[in-house]
Amino acid sequence: xxxxxxxxxxxxxxxxxxxxxxxxxxxxxxxxxxxxxxxxxxxxxxxxxxxxxxxxxxxxxxxxxxxxxxxxxxxxxxxxxxxxxxxxxxxxxxxxxxxxxxxxxxxxxxxxxxxxxxxxxxxxxxxxxxxxxxxxxxxxxxxxxxxxxxxxxxxxxxxxxxxxxxxxxxxxxxxxxxxxxxxxxxxxxxxxxxxxxxxxxxxxxxxxxxxxxxxxxxxxxxxxxxxxxxxxxxxxxxxxxxxxxxxxxxxxxxxxxxxxxxxxxxxxxxxxxxxxxxxxxxxxxxxxxxxxxxxxxxxxxxxxxxxxxxxxxxxxxxxxxxxxxxxxxxxxxxxxxxxxxxxxxxxxxxxxxxxxxxxxxxxxxxxxxxxxxxxxxxxxxxxxxxxxxxxxxxxxxxxxxxxxxxxxxxxxxxxxxxxxxxxxxxxxxxxxxxxxxxxxxxxxxxxxxxxxxxxxxxxxxxxxxxxxxxxxxxxxxxxxxxxxxxxxxxxxxxxxxxxxxxxxxxxxxxxxxxxxxxxxxxxxxxxxxxxxxxxxxxxxxxxxxxxxxxxxxxxxxxxxxxxxxxxxxxxxxxxxxxxxxxxxxxxxxxxxxxxxxxxxxxxxxxxxxxxxxxxxxxxxxxxxxxxxxxxxxxxxxxxxxxxxxxxxxxxxxxxxxxxxxx
Amino acid sequence: xxxxxxxxxxxxxxxxxxxxxxxxxxxxxxxxxxxxxxxxxxxxxxxxxxxxxxxxxxxxxxxxxxxxxxxxxxxxxxxxxxxxxxxxxxxxxxxxxxxxxxxxxxxxxxxxxxxxxxxxxxxxxxxxxxxxxxxxxxxxxxxxxxxxxxxxxxxxxxxxxxxxxxxxxxxxxxxxxxxxxxxxxxxxxxxxxxxxxxxxxxxxxxxxxxxxxxxxxxxxxxxxxxxxxxx
Numbered sequence: 001x002x003x004x005x006x007x008x009x010x011x012x013x014x015x016x017x018x019x020x021x022x023x024x025x026x027x028x029x030x031x032x033x034x035x036x037x038x039x040x041x042x043x044x045x046x047x048x049x050x051x052x053x054x055x056x057x058x059x060x061x062x063x064x065x066x067x068x069x070x071x072x073x074x075x076x077x078x079x080x081x082x083x084x085x086x087x088x089x090x091x092x093x094x095x096x097x098x099x100x101x102x103x104x105x106x107x108x109x110x111x112x113x114x115x116x117x118x119x120x121x122x123x124x125x126x127x128x129x130x131x132x133x134x135x136x137x138x139x140x141x142x143x144x145x146x147x148x149x150x151x152x153x154x155x156x157x158x159x160x161x162x163x164x165x166x167x168x169x170x171x172x173x174x175x176x177x178x179x180x181x182x183x184x185x186x187x188x189x190x191x192x193x194x195x196x197x198x199x200x201x202x203x204x205x206x207x208x209x210x211x212x213x214x215x216x217x218x219x220x221x222x223x224x225x226x227x228x229x230x231x232x233x234x235x236x237x238x239x240x241x242x243x244x245x246x247x248x249x250x251x252x253x254x255x256x257x258x259x260x261x262x263x264x265x266x267x268x269x270x271x272x273x274x275x276x277x278x279x280x281x282x283x284x285x286x287x288x289x290x291x292x293x294x295x296x297x298x299x300x301x302x303x304x305x306x307x308x309x310x311x312x313x314x315x316x317x318x319x320x321x322x323x324x325x326x327x328x329x330x331x332x333x334x335x336x337x338x339x340x341x342x343x344x345x346x347x348x349x350x351x352x353x354x355x356x357x358x359x360x361x362x363x364x365x366x367x368x369x370x371x372x373x374x375x376x377x378x379x380x381x382x383x384x385x386x387x388x389x390x391x392x393x394x395x396x397x398x399x400x401x402x403x404x405x406x407x408x409x410x411x412x413x414x415x416x417x418x419x420x421x422x423x424x425x426x427x428x429x430x431x432x433x434x435x436x437x438x439x440x441x442x443x444x445x446x447x448x449x450x451x452x453x454x455x456x457x458x459x460x461x462x463x464x465x466x467x468x469x470x471x472x473x474x475x476x477x478x479x480x481x482x483x484x485x486x487x488x489x490x491x492x493x494x495x496x497x498x499x500x501x502x503x504x505x506x507x508x509x510x511x512x513x514x515x516x517x518x519x520x521x522x523x524x525x526x527x528x529x530x531x532x533x534x535x536x537x538x539x540x541x542x543x544x545x546x547x548x549x550x551x552x553x554x555x556x557x558x559x560x561x562x563x564x565x566x567x568x569x570x571x572x573x574x575x576x577x578x579x580x581x582x583x584x585x586x587x588x589x590x591x592x593x594x595x596x597x598x599x600x601x602x603x604x605x606x607x608x609x610x611x612x613x614x615x616x617x618x619x620x621x622x623x624x625x626x627x628x629x630x631x632x633x634x635x636x637x638x639x640x641x642x643x644x645x646x647x648x649x650x651x652x653x654x655x656x657x658x659x660x661x662x
Numbered sequence: 663x664x665x666x667x668x669x670x671x672x673x674x675x676x677x678x679x680x681x682x683x684x685x686x687x688x689x690x691x692x693x694x695x696x697x698x699x700x701x702x703x704x705x706x707x708x709x710x711x712x713x714x715x716x717x718x719x720x721x722x723x724x725x726x727x728x729x730x731x732x733x734x735x736x737x738x739x740x741x742x743x744x745x746x747x748x749x750x751x752x753x754x755x756x757x758x759x760x761x762x763x764x765x766x767x768x769x770x771x772x773x774x775x776x777x778x779x780x781x782x783x784x785x786x787x788x789x790x791x792x793x794x795x796x797x798x799x800x801x802x803x804x805x806x807x808x809x810x811x812x813x814x815x816x817x818x819x820x821x822x823x824x825x826x827x828x829x830x831x832x833x834x835x836x837x838x839x840x841x842x843x844x845x846x847x848x849x850x851x852x853x854x855x856x857x858x859x860x861x862x863x864x865x866x867x868x869x870x871x872x873x874x875x876x877x878x879x880x881x882x883x884x885x886x887x888x889x890x891x892x893x
Contacts, residue, residue, distance in 0.1 A: 165766065168755075172763040175752040178714050182746070183763050183804065184738035644872040645664070648689055648860050651874065 005138050006254040012143025014250020016212060017278065018243045019150045020205045020223070021230020025242045026157070027198030028231065031191060032094070032174035033084065034418050036101040036548070039224025040108035041199055042206030045072060046215050047116055049207045050123040060124050064207060072203035076196035079104070084195070085188060086597030088177055095366060095417055096596055099555050102368075103593020105221070106549045110586025112217040120219070125211035146208050147247075153204070154239055157197065170194055222544045226429070228422060229282035236292050245281075253277050268440065276433040283426040287411060292419050325563060329468055333461055340460050342577050344532045346569045347467035351474045351525030353554050353565035359518040360551070361559035362481055364494030365412060365511065366421040368547050369428025370522050375436050375541030377401040377523025378530040382445030390450030397527045398520045404431075405519020409512040416497065429543040436538040447530040467528055471566070474521055478562040481517065490514060549586055552593040556602040564604070571603075665690040665812055665843040666711065670720030673703075673710045680706040682867045683720060688812075688860075690725075693834070693844040695854040695875070698864035704847040705747055707864070708814045711845075712744035713737050724812065741811035743804060745818060750801035753790030757781055760789050760800055765807035774803030777833055795826035802830055805837060813837060813844045819853065831857065855879075 020042070027035045035041075045067050052063035083100055127145035131138060161167030172180040173190045181187045210220060229249070234242035256274045261267055273280060332343035352374045359367045380400040385393035408427050415423055435441050449458045450466070457466045481487060492500035493507055501507045530536050539545055553572065558564030575585040592602055599605050666688035674680040680703045688694045696704045709715040711722065713734030722729040729737065752760050761771045761781075775782040778799040784792060789800055798818055805813050815834065819827040831853055838844045838857075848854040855861070855875040863871035863878075871878070 165762070168759050168762055171755055171759065172752050175754045178734075179746065179750055179752065180763065181734040182712060182714070182738055182744050182750075184735050184766075184808070185763065186733075186735045644860055644874075645687060645689055647874055648692065651859065 003255070003258060005136075006257055007251055008137060008139055008143075010250040010252070010254025011147060011247070012140055012212065012250065013253055014247035015143050015146035015150060016205075016209050016223075016246075017227050017230060017249045018246025019146060019201075019208060020227040021234075021242045021246050022150060022154055022239055023198070023201035023205050024224075024228065025231040025234055025236065025239060026154070026201055027194070028236055029174070030170055030194030030197050031084070032194075033097045033101060034094075034236075034422075035198060035202075036098065036225070037104035037108060038198070038202050038205075039221040040105040040112075041072075041075065041202035042209065042224050043112060043215070043217060043220045044108050044206070045203035046123060046206035046210035046220060047112055047121075050121050050210070050215060053124050054121070060126060064126055067203050067207060068200055072199040073196045075203075076199035077192050079199070080188070080192040080195040083594050083597060084191065086595075088187075088191070088597075090597060090600065092597060095421075098366070098418060098421060099552070100594050100596050102548050102552050103556075103590050103596065105590070106552050106586045107590025107594055109217050109221060109544075110583055110590055113583045114581065114587065116217070118216055118218075120214040120216045121210075122214055123207070123210045126207060129211075142211070146212075149204070149208065150243060150246075153201075154243070158239065166190070166193065218542070218544055225425075225544060226278035226282065228425070229278050229285055232282060232285045232289070232292070232422065235289070249277060249281060268438070272434055272438060276430075279426065279429045279433055282422075283430050286419070286423045286426050289419075290414065322563070325566070329471075329566075332464060337460065339577070340464065341532075342573055344460065344464050344467060345529065345573050346566070347464070347471040348525050348528035348532055349550075349569035349572060350471055350566040351528065352522050352550060353525075353557075353568055354474050354478060354562045355518045355521035355525060356551060356554040357559060357562050357565050358478060358481055358521060359514055360554065361561070362478075362487075362494065363490045363511070363514045365416065365514065366424065366551075367515075367518065368421050368425035368551055369408075369431070369543065370424075370518070370550060371526075371541040371543060371546035372428035372431035373401050373405055373519040373522035374526030374529065374546075375538075376404055376431060376519075377526035378447070378536055378541070379435065379441065379445065380523070381527035382447045382530065382536055385448065385450075386444065386446045390448060391452060394450060394524070394527055398523045401523025401526070402516050402520035405522075406512060406516040408519070409515025412511050412515055413508045425543060425547065428547045432538065432541060432543050436541055442536055442538065445536050447534055447536055449531045449534070463531070467532075470524060470528060474524070475562055477517065477521065481514075486510075545583075549589060552589050553585075555596070556589055556592040558602060558604055568603075663690055664688070665725060666845070667723045668707075668711075668720065669722075671707070671710065671717065671722060672719030673706055673715055673717060675706075675715075679718070680867050681710070684864075684867070684869060686862060686869065686872075688843060688845055690843055691838075691841055692859040693838045693846060693857050694860045694862065695858035696845060696847045696862050696864065697851065697854060698870070701866070702864040703867040704864055705816050708744055708816050708845070708847060709746075712742060712814060714744075741809055742814070743808065743810045743812070744814040745801050745804065745816060747816040748820060749797050750804075751789045751792075751797050753788070755789055756786050757789055757792070757800060758785040761803065761807065764804040769807065771807065773806040777806055778803055778829075795822050798822060798826065798830060802833060805842075806833070810837070810842050813842050815844065815846045815848075817847055817849055819848065819850050827853070 020039070023042075024035060024038045027033070027038060048071055049063055049067050052058040052066060053060055058066070083104065084097065087097055087100060125142055127142040130141045132141060133139070161170065169180065169185050169190050170193065172183070172185060173187045174194070177187050177191075180190070205224065206220065209223065213220065213223060227246070230242040230245045233245040253274060256270070256277070260274075261270055329347075332340055332346075335343060352370065355373070356367060356370050359365050359370075377397045377400070381390075381393050381397035384396045388396070408424075411423055412420055449463050451457055452466070455462075457463050481490065489500065489505045489510055492503070492505055493510055497507050526541065529540065533540075553568040554565060557568035557571070572585045572589075575588065576582055592599065592606065596602070601608070664687050668684055668686045671681050671684040671686070672679060684703075684707070686707075696707065698704055706715065710717055711729070713729070713732065717730050724737075724742065732740075752763065755763075758771075761774055762769070765771060765774075780796055781800060781803065784796065789797065792800065802818060813834075818830050818834075822830070827850070834844060834846070835857060846854055846858065855878060858875050861871070861873060861875050861878060862869060
């Protein structure tokens with residue numbers, strides 16, 4: 001009877017996981033985009049619901065109807081119109097759409113954080129939270145209702161799509177948009193329907209989940225991100241399998257309570273496993289699978305947003321730019337204590353961003369788990385430096401992060417695009433949950449600033465200079481990755497893995513190499529980051545609060561350039577410093593990433609447009625005038641065309657005369 | 663009379679302009695062949711006419727209506743059909759679903775299945791798993807499932823066995839005889855010249871020749887080896 005009661009309790013968790021997982025899968029099938037922002041849309045919808053019911057006193061069911069039938073469809077239509085349609089118009093790759101959803105996630109989380117703060121809220125429940133006790137059982141009514149909503153909702157939707165041409169049209173647009181249009185399908189409208197379906201499901205998920213767990217910008221979003229496991233287990237295709245996986249997760253989690261070991265050491269591992277079962281399931285599912293049924297075939301790599309410049313800039317110009325940049329980096333030394341301490345974050349963050357440039361910009365691999373390596377570098381440094389000199393500890397930390405990068409680079413050999421993005425995200429989340437959040441690892445950590453042969457670098461000025469020297473080393477590494485035979489091979493892999501291997505580039509070795517080097521750089525940056533703050537916080541290296549926004553920053557500022565990574569780091573620190581809010585930078589960065597379709601050049605393009613506009617407003621005017629085509633000339637037949645037509649006409653008349661018996 | 667009229671047509675991809683002010687007329691009914699070496703701009707021209715690429719300059723009218731402002735799906739519903747180069751099919755959908763998207767749901771699929779009986783045996787199979795020839799037949803069957811006034815064919819014989827090619831061209835001929843205007847971009851000069859009423863030759867985005875197929879015999883086409891033109 002106890003087992004049955006646990007199972008019933010697990011049903012509630014399972015219903016949540018199933019609902020959220022099915023929503024992601026449905027959106028994917030209806031739009032062809034793996035919507036990383038699904039959780040953020042759910043979170044925003046839940047906040048709106050809370051605002052309506054809790055703050056403005058709107059009745060629960062009216063508030064739910066407003067969110068589900070007005071807000072969510074409106075958001076879906078808006079997303080299709082302003083975010084995804086421009087991407088399709090540019091025939092963007094699936095990787096670019098993925099980045100746009102990451103941007104959307106970052107933007108929505110940033111907005112929620114600024115508007116509602118980090119404080120946890122407790123929205124009302126849509127269903128009765130009564131507990132029934134038939135016999136000796138315990139049944140939570142709301143979890144049964146949640147489960148019913150998932151099953152009935154997906155059944156109805158599935159039936160509607162099967163019985164109307166819309167379902168086939170949606171699949172046609174997802175498969176090949178151009179061909180669907182050539183077949184007379186209004187692809188824009190069909191795509192909008194897909195996004196409306198996706199957003200309504202996300203909003204429903206948000207409202208139902210928020211009443212079971214508490215609501216805060218990061219927490220609820222992360223819970224939904226963790227249910228990536230369900231669509232992955234379903235191979236991105238089968239909705240029943242996704243529902244089943246969700247329920248299995250809930251039941252598994254509740255049964256684990258029964259089998260908890262008595263050994264204290266084992267128990268802590270068991271508890272971590274229990275709390276983070278979705279992440280374990282996601283990682284295992286991703287590692288076991290050899291491929292995912294990606295919509296429209298191959299998702300492609302990160303090529304398009306990594307290649308911005310048409311030509312290489314001249315050496316002299318680059319030297320001049322670097323000289324100016326180097327001087328600019330020394331300016332913070334003249335700042336007061338507070339500003340200098342903030343500026344110290346720039347080189348540390350820049351090195352982490354450079355590690356993303358190495359893996360994504362230089363070799364085209366999407367890595368969404370970079371904060372994991374950075375955190376490992378920080379943690380190794382903190383552990384080792386309790387017993388060895390800090391500089392040695394730093395070296396050990398970098399090497400250790402490199403070893404982890406080497407091991408995790410191994411699965412990357414056969415993965416790319418969305419599959420690789422999900423795998424790296426899962427690795428980052430796994431490390432965050434099983435290492436950074438476990439007191440047994442983070443206790444007794446010493447993150448003092450180093451000293452160099454007896455010369456202390458603890459002072460703010462000395463430490464900043466030390467950071468700059470580390471940044472210079474990172475640039476040296478990047479220079480070597482970019483140039484010579486190695487650089488060419490990496491670019492070849494970025495442009496086409498098949499093409500590269502056909503000319504003798506060992507793709508496997510190079511992929512592992514780039515992951516290793518990138519992890520080492522991230523580890524270095526992470527170690528510097530904790531030395532700067534002089535404490536280790538798990539949230540600094542969180543997959544949602546760090547990995548995803550950091551990736552967006554790098555893409556927005558120029559995935560192809562180490563210098564752009566430094567600018568991105570400076571931008572974050574500047575925005576946060578000016579607004580006095582830790583996550584204020586999420587909004588501009590999220591906006592730029594979400595609007596990748598309109599501004600493929602990211603921050604640099606925006607800057608260029610602004611500068612152009614500020615210096616010569618007429619230049620902008622001319623640009624628009626040039627875009628308007630001149631009026632078409634009247635259709636007159638050319639002499640050549642007329643002659644040809646006349647010949648055809650006489651030919652046809654002659655044939656007709658032949659054909660009609662006289 | 664004149665089905666399709668292009669005046670001063672400019673088009674291209676990104677910074678590259680492929681068509682530099684092209685004048686071209688396609689008469690109603692009959693078959694117009696568009697020839698020229700690789701990179702001449704034939705496929706670009708068809709893409710612009712079908713609406714997949716924007717017109718960058720000049721004008722484009724179809725039976726008197728200005729095409730420039732018409733979205734591609736509206737052109738398709740009005741009876742224009744482009745069979746694009748290579749796999750013009752939805753690879754992740756079944757053959758039946760492909761046909762249904764082509765025809766509109768519940769429409770009669772018989773015309774396609776009669777012309778290409780092999781498709782009837784493959785209805786539940788994923789289109790991407792068909793052979794190259796079968797995929798092209800599936801793509802071609804779109805022309806049979808809709809009222810097509812203007813059929814644009816982009817190298818339908820590309821990489822196919824002669825027998826399949828013949829089968830496809832039989833369908834094209836039947837459609838042309840039934841009154842559909844056909845514009846044919848083709849590498850197989852012999853097929854194109856045998857069937858065409860009017861031939862245009864493009865070279866580097868400009869018109870290099872316009873006339874009857876017979877006039878081309880014995881002439882060196884720009885960009886072609888002369889043997890091909892005379893065969």
